[in-house]
Amino acid sequence: MSVPWQRTWVVFRKEVMDGFRDRRSLYSILVSALLSPLIMAVMFTTMAERQRSAEELRLPVAGQAFAPAFVDWLRQQSGVTVVEAPGNPEAAVRQGDEDVVLIIGREFAEKFARSLPAPVQLVGDVTRDTARPKVQRARALVSAYSSQMGSLRLMARGVSPAVATAVRLEAIEVSSAQQRAARILSFLPLLLVMAAFVGTLQIASDSTAGERERGSLEPLLLNPVPRSALIAGKWLAAACSGALSVVCSILLCTIVLSRIPLHELGGRFHLDAASYALMAAVVLPLVFFSSAIVIFVAMLARSYKEAQTYLGMLLSLPLLPGALAPLFPLAGKPWLAVFPVVGQYALMEDLLGGKPPAAFWYLVAALALIGSAVLLLALTTRQLRREATIFGRG
């Protein structure tokens, strides 16, 4: 019994050595490892940037001379800097030179003095996502000033300002900064699952479809080694490379997320070392499955080119659960762990949502992955007995 395992070890060592001498497999590990941290970094930085830009509002105001008191009040608001408006405010906003411009009407002082609504125009572009928070802030500033002045006028007339407020609206924002950050973090499972697939791709396809393409499969099969032992060696080598890419990916994510200005998204948000370890526990067993399915698909193909086409399609598989998530929410369903890939998403969603699943489900997920991998490998071994697979369909 020990002999086939020794041969598996021989194949494993050769494929790992061969794979790590292959630039393409190093690139695929590198790319998949860097992809998630980079995307995370970009998304978080732009989100923080946007948040900060709304809090620190640089507000161009036209016609400042018509309402000096209003402009003074604006200047006193925290984070607001009042600057001179460009000559043509609408053109400036349309061209994107300014995000928002406030125009104080010529008759502002006159109407204000007569307690009539004083005209103020706010120029903005609703289609520009980056400008929207600034426009909202400017609008809020103007209505705050308006209601303050209104209250003062009522008091001057001996009326309680409360009379003018028939309904007091209090908006309760339930989405915390943590939740907004979680929306970005929801990409993390997808990126890690992709890392598990992309990381195995090169070694798994080169050692199977590539082996046949370069005519070394037939010589290899002439050795007195059970085909299952050969396939197992190739499988473990590919899984190893996938695991490397997942581990690198998670490590880089911890570095990136620790350097990102998370406090600007609300200081309560953080992922600790334990959550990263649990995430690794969910994603790492996936490499056993991803490498097995890549090997299976690559062996089905008639040529390396055909294999690459199939594998391109295979890579869209991990995207599916994410795309279907609005229809079939995955949170709170740890039993989904019995399904490869879908289960990993379900477990990670709970993990990121602050409700780590029970240890039992990690075990179930790992067993389900290894079980389906073994099934795929058995099918591949059977495929490898077919003459058409070994010699091509000539």
Next chain:
Amino acid sequence: MIDIRNLSKSFGNVQAVRDVTFAAPDGAVTGLLGANGAGKTTTLRMLSGLMKPDAGSLLVDGIDVCAQPLAAQARMGMLPDARGIYPRLTPREHIHYFGQLQGLAGERLVASTAALIEKLGLQEIADRRAEGFSQGERTKVALARALVHNPRNVILDEPTNGLDIMSTRATRELIRRLRSEGCCVVFSSHIMQEVSALCDRIVVIAQGAVVAAGTPGELRAQTGCDSLEDAFVKLAGLADDTEEFSS
């Protein structure tokens, strides 16, 4: 010792090998001579255990290839039609890999590898990656890894195909040496001179069937031709005639 009896194989409607019977004794070189597409490679693939015959039996040192393919493979060293090598591995690593797959380890593996590198004149490129090797260098690597376990039965499918004169000579030298070591050598070729220069026994295959077998002298006598080439042409033509008769 290789014993092939009543071997047949069809692909769809095409019968590639029909009722092939021949034996290749130890300490002799047996040549499979036939035109391209005559069924030589198919016969050797069945001998290697990678292709199942429709009928017939193949024995290697008395071991049935179909029943115990791994045991039979352990007794054979085979240079197949496909001789792809790994571009990122050196010849020494190739030989090591196949040696380990044959169950060799330690001292024996190192010694056997070194001996083959020397025998095949691979010293200069032994530790260079195989990317960009010439056809001849690739064939030598493929040959070396097939022989690493010192097999008693050596099967070579068109070993000199695509080789230059020097490499061809080296390969012939190797075949003679294997014979003198008492191995059973079977090689296929469509090159007359090569077969007549090397073989103790010749099996002529045409359209999947054995049309003649014997020593070069016996074949000349059988056909009444002075040269083996004429004998071969006559034998191949004979196959055409029988084909017409039977259909």
